[in-house]
Amino acid sequence: MIVRDLNKARETDRLVKADGWDSTRLLLAGDNMGFSFHITRIAPGTSHVFHYKHHFESVYCVSGEGNIEDLATGKIHQITPGVIYALDQHDKHRLSATSELVLACSFNPPVTGQEVHREDGSYAPVAELA
């Protein structure tokens, strides 16, 4: 059994900081769960384009408000606590925070912790990191 605490994990290299967001990787590929699990915070007033070409991601809103735009269709979905979105088509999207968003994110395949966001908004597949 693995037990971890977000507040302690934020003091370690599990916390990844970027411009306008950060993400704490509570479970990674090395934990052998078959998925990874992250708590991500989006700063209020910021927007970000992500495109996980090689991963399926679901995002559950724990707190905060914002919206997600499906960049293939232009459709905008409001995000409030209790809303989940799942990028089952590796959907390219723009995520915007009105107030600070706290999001619980699951990834399949699991993120290894070695990925970097590329200019196209994707994470590289594991094979390209080897």
Added chain:
Amino acid sequence: MIVRDLNKARETDRLVKADGWDSTRLLLAGDNMGFSFHITRIAPGTSHVFHYKHHFESVYCVSGEGNIEDLATGKIHQITPGVIYALDQHDKHRLSATSELVLACSFNPPVTGQEVHREDGSYAPVAELA
């Protein structure tokens, strides 16, 4: 892209009720994400023995307080908001809520929605449901 809302999902058969807990399956196997994602509520003052012999489960505490006892070792871990536990050894455990626990749960393999909790605290593997 799939978008769902917990409050709406609770009015559908995505909500499964049991004695002392309920669980709303926001993502199931049929969503083809490779994991399922549930928001589970444990009633205050209740304890439950679970043993997912055929699934890996991670549980992130969104709100509430309680504890988890590893029934193999007797070790008890406190659960507060921000704590995650991952049953990477299919650990048999007792989950107890002091106040209402709201938990974000990821399962691999994904739950189909057809499982029932068996007397031994497990979910049947998919093969046994066929």
